[in-house]
Amino acid sequence: MAVLAQPPAGRLLASQCAQCHGTNGQSVGGIDKLAGESTQEIYQELLEMKYTNKTNDIMHRQAKGYNESQLWLISQYYGSLSNVRGSTSTSQGQESTGKTADDDDKKD
Amino acid sequence: MNMISRRRFLTLAGASAALAVNSTILRAQSATPASVIVVGGGFAGATVAKYLRLWGGNSVTVTLVDTNLAHVSCILSNLVLNGSYKLANITFDYTALGQKYGVKFVQGRVEGIGVAGNRRSVTLANGQTLYGDRIVLAPGIDFDPIPGLDPNKIPHAWVAGPQTTLLQQQIAAMPAGGTFVMTIPPAPYRCPPGPYERACLVADYLKRNKPGSKVVVLDANPSIVAEPHTFTTAFTQTYAGLLSYRPGVSIVSVDSNARSVQTNQGLFAANVLNVIPPHRAGRIVANAGLIPPGSRWASVNPLSYESTLMPGVHVIGDSQGTGQPKSGHIANAEAKVCADAILRAFAGEQPDPAPMTNSACYSPITATTASWLTAVFAYDAGSGTMKVVPDSFGEAATPTKDNFEDMFDWARNLFADTFA
Numbered sequence: 255m256a257v258l259a260q261p262p263a264g265r266l267l268a269s270q271c272a273q274c275h276g277t278n279g280q281s282v283g284g285i286d287k288l289a290g291e292s293t294q295e296i297y298q299e300l301l302e303m304k305y306t307n308k309t310n311d312i313m314h315r316q317a318k319g320y321n322e323s324q325l326w327l328i329s330q331y332y333g334s335l336s337n338v339r340g341s342t343s344t345s346q347g348q349e350s351t352g353k354t355a356d357d358d359d360k361k362d
Numbered sequence: 363m364n365m366i367s368r369r370r371f372l373t374l375a376g377a378s379a380a381l382a383v384n385s386t387i388l389r390a391q392s393a394t395p396a397s398v399i400v401v402g403g404g405f406a407g408a409t410v411a412k413y414l415r416l417w418g419g420n421s422v423t424v425t426l427v428d429t430n431l432a433h434v435s436c437i438l439s440n441l442v443l444n445g446s447y448k449l450a451n452i453t454f455d456y457t458a459l460g461q462k463y464g465v466k467f468v469q470g471r472v473e474g475i476g477v478a479g480n481r482r483s484v485t486l487a488n489g490q491t492l493y494g495d496r497i498v499l500a501p502g503i504d505f506d507p508i509p510g511l512d513p514n515k516i517p518h519a520w521v522a523g524p525q526t527t528l529l530q531q532q533i534a535a536m537p538a539g540g541t542f543v544m545t546i547p548p549a550p551y552r553c554p555p556g557p558y559e560r561a562c563l564v565a566d567y568l569k570r571n572k573p574g575s576k577v578v579v580l581d582a583n584p585s586i587v588a589e590p591h592t593f594t595t596a597f598t599q600t601y602a603g604l605l606s607y608r609p610g611v612s613i614v615s616v617d618s619n620a621r622s623v624q625t626n627q628g629l630f631a632a633n634v635l636n637v638i639p640p641h642r643a644g645r646i647v648a649n650a651g652l653i654p655p656g657s658r659w660a661s662v663n664p665l666s667y668e669s670t671l672m673p674g675v676h677v678i679g680d681s682q683g684t685g686q687p688k689s690g691h692i693a694n695a696e697a698k699v700c701a702d703a704i705l706r707a708f709a710g711e712q713p714d715p716a717p718m719t720n721s722a723c724y725s726p727i728t729a730t731t732a733s734w735l736t737a738v739f740a741y742d743a744g745s746g747t748m749k750v751v752p753d754s755f756g757e758a759a760t761p762t763k764d765n766f767e768d769m770f771d772w773a774r775n776l777f778a779d780t781f782a
């Protein structure tokens with residue numbers, strides 16, 4: 255498998271959630287999984303945390319670190335992973351983009 | 363966008379994606395894969411090795427070199443000191459990185475790096491030389507020498523492993539009514555809240571197991587470096603009468619047999635003495651000439667973590683000098699930015715112009731409660747540095763049992779995202 259010239263949008267940003275939420279959103283502990291959530295669900299939750307002032311909550315702090323378009327990219331990335339669940343191989347990053355592009359094509 | 367233009371757009375996007383895939387597959391089939399050698403398999407090095415393969419697949423070969431067959435995590439290692447955790451709980455080998463991602467592992471100590479044409483090389487203590495298109499150095503930290511200090515007698519336990527065991531054994535053997543003295547180095551050092559967390563955990567252990575004992579904290583810094591609210595409360599309330607804290611203490615010398623430390627504020631004798639010396643970048647980084655004069659850390663471009671002094675060589679984790687805190691969580695974050703930038707460089711592209719990193723740290727304050735500290739960092743194009751996003755920075759209001767449980771969930775994911 256080759257390096258895609260342009261990595262999927264949001265992949266690097268989204269990977270910064272993985273320290274707590276697991277590689278590709280597949281949490282191994284009690285913390286929420288992000289894989290399998292819809293883009294809208296994740297985005298709405300992130301916005302709520304960004305704009306409410308519950309500062310004694312670690313995620314409310316984290317959400318305030320990103321602007322809206324970054325939060326959208328992160329949400330989209332995890333939302334897209336859930337479309338291709340099951341492919342958690344080494345190259346999921348590229349496979350998911352490849353497949354998402356294909357899938358979208360077929361759906362339309 | 364109406365249906366037709368949306369479909370057209372998707373078709374075009376699909377076509378161009380397919381083109382890109384085809385051309386890169388062709389390139390990958392005709393050319394040998396690019397190669398990266400990673401030196402050091404701690405939080406930074408293991409993460410960059412994993413993510414280079416996770417994202418780069420077979421377009422890149424990755425060789426990870428570490429002195430040891432397994433890495434002992436400093437994270438949660440303070441829990442070994444009070445007997446609630448074993449080193450085995452926080453020891454990670456490189457089998458999963460090999461099996462799941464195809465990272466090649468070589469055990470050995472890297473002694474030097476070199477340039478061979480447009481390739482880079484690393485030389486191991488056994489004389490072996492490895493070649494790669496790019497090198498990532500992630501060796502953690504090195505300590506300044508202190509006159510009279512013998513770490514085999516006076517452990518720092520600031521690199522986890524045998525040092526942690528030695529300090530744990532000394533604390534377990536301490537008489538009731540004894541004195542534990544620890545010294546904190548000037549910032550920046552690894553894990554800003556770590557020394558204060560240790561002071562709390564040792565105080566908690568002594569309170570329950572060695573009645574009448576005292577903890578003396580000698581801090582080189584002018585005040586508590588991290589979570590001042592949490593630790594001031596812990597020191598002056600939770601551990602009042604048991605723990606005394608002195609800021610602005612600089613060490614003159616140590617007597618490793620008498621277990622005493624001479625400082626600018628006088629002599630402190632201890633039953634157990636824990637001296638954490640000042641830090642600098644790992645020795646290999648200094649040997650390679652990647653540290654500018656007057657600095658202790660590698661000068662790197664925060665978009666890629668490539669050395670500003672030697673192209674093709676990247677430095678991540680505690681050894682790099684971007685000013686971000688030295689923690690395992692953010693070492694993992696930096697490693698992903700570095701992996702992404704290296705893969706883009708192999709594809710002839712510029713790094714992501716706006717990388718983000720974050721830090722989240724849980725600190726046990728007693729045997730059952732913990733606090734946390736967190737921050738998000740964003741690249742600031744004006745200054746060319748990573749800057750903390752103000753509203754994202756904060757500490758827990760109070761140490762709680764919930765935080766203590768969250769700490770293990772956080773650590774499990776961080777460990778898995780790094781080593782598995």
Ligand SMILES: Cc1cc2nc3c(=O)[nH]c(=O)nc-3n(C[C@H](O)[C@H](O)[C@H](O)COP(=O)(O)OP(=O)(O)OC[C@H]3O[C@@H](n4cnc5c(N)ncnc54)[C@H](O)[C@@H]3O)c2cc1C
Pocket residue numbers: 401402403404405406407427428429430433434435436437438439440470471472473500501502503519520521522552553556644646678679680681688689690691692693722723724725
């Ligand atoms: C008590 C304590 C508690 C901590 N708690 C937390 C916490 O709660 N959260 C957090 O985020 N961080 C915490 N930290 C900080 C964290 O452990 C470090 O910031 C992190 O380990 C840095 O990662 P690194 O990859 O740069 O270095 P390391 O993890 O130290 O890894 C360096 C690796 O390089 C290898 N190496 C070095 N030189 C060579 C060489 N020449 N050749 C081959 N291999 C070499 C070493 O064997 C080692 O495996 C804590 C630290 C301490 C001491």
